[in-house]
Amino acid sequence: MSESPIQLGDYSRVVFFTGAGISAESGVPTYRGKGGIWKEYDYEQYACQDAFDRDPEAVWEFHNYRRQLVADCKPNTGHEIIAAVEQRGAQVTVVTQNIDGLHQRAGSERVLELHGSLWKVRDELSGFVKEQFDVPFQAQIDYAHWWRPDIVWFGDSLRGDVVREAVSAIESCDLFVSIGTSAVVYPAAELPYHARDRGAVCVEVNPEQTRLSSIYDHCIRATASDALRAMI
Numbered sequence: 226m227s228e229s230p231i232q233l234g235d236y237s238r239v240v241f242f243t244g245a246g247i248s249a250e251s252g253v254p255t256y257r258g259k260g261g262i263w264k265e266y267d268y269e270q271y272a273c274q275d276a277f278d279r280d281p282e283a284v285w286e287f288h289n290y291r292r293q294l295v296a297d298c299k300p301n302t303g304h305e306i307i308a309a310v311e312q313r314g315a316q317v318t319v320v321t322q323n324i325d326g327l328h329q330r331a332g333s334e335r336v337l338e339l340h341g342s343l344w345k346v347r348d349e350l351s352g353f354v355k356e357q358f359d360v361p362f363q364a365q366i367d368y369a370h371w372w373r374p375d376i377v378w379f380g381d382s383l384r385g386d387v388v389r390e391a392v393s394a395i396e397s398c399d400l401f402v403s404i405g406t407s408a409v410v411y412p413a414a415e416l417p418y419h420a421r422d423r424g425a426v427c428v429e430v431n432p433e434q435t436r437l438s439s440i441y442d443h444c445i446r447a448t449a450s451d452a453l454r455a456m457i
């Protein structure tokens with residue numbers, strides 16, 4: 226890919242807003258489009274509070290399947306370039322919709338997980354959250370008491386503190402790079418507007434057009450790794 230109109234070294238406060246597309250090259254299925262996981266699994270059966278209350282065992286069978294799948298994947302060049310930009314000294318914030326933890330495994334330190342993490346579990350009675358990397362994880366505490374996956378399911382609210390921190394970073398950045406999101410899930414899909422309204426240079430990296438493409442200054446129709454290689 227030829228050099229990009231955007232060179233990351235020209236900016237000092239960068240937000241990378243990422244979706245499932247950045248992990249596609251690591252082998253983690255996206256949610257929609259070709260090979261999307263929601264084409265295979267009905268999220269209302271496996272990824273919402275009602276399903277968990279109704280059949281925690283089935284929800285955990287799906288969740289452990291996803292944990293195993295992701296545990297077998299590695300960060301790709303896209304994750305690694307984002308981590309390198311942070312290590313190079315720019316003020317970088319990763320605001321991710323992903324729950325796979327691949328940004329952290331690539332070395333990114335300032336990562337805001339809007340939709341939680343595959344690698345955290347929550348005790349719904351106490352609210353206690355802990356990191357948990359066993360694959361599979363035996364989630365049943367006792368007869369009717371299970372650890373809950375600490376992820377934001379459809380119908381859940383996002384954590385206010387995480388959203389506030391994300392909005393603060395987005396409203397003070399000079400470069401906002403959206404990578405690999407279809408921009409169809411709210412409230413995350415609203416975040417790019419904050420960057421545009423505050424005058425950041427806004428870039429969309431996605432092989433396909435999205436319903437938000439028109440708000441960006443630059444749309445790079447490429448994969449995450451190809452686009453980031455040309456920007457570094």
Ligand code: APR
Pocket residue numbers: 243244245246247249250255256257258261322323340404405406407408409410430431432433435447448449450
């Ligand atoms: N590089 C960049 N983008 C890619 C690549 C790639 N190699 N491969 C696919 N894409 C793009 C697709 O064109 C698509 O627009 O990534 C996007 C993935 O879209 P989704 O599967 O909808 O994922 P995402 O936008 O992250 O979903 C948002 O929906 O199901 C919920 O909570 C879940 O966080 C998720 C949210």
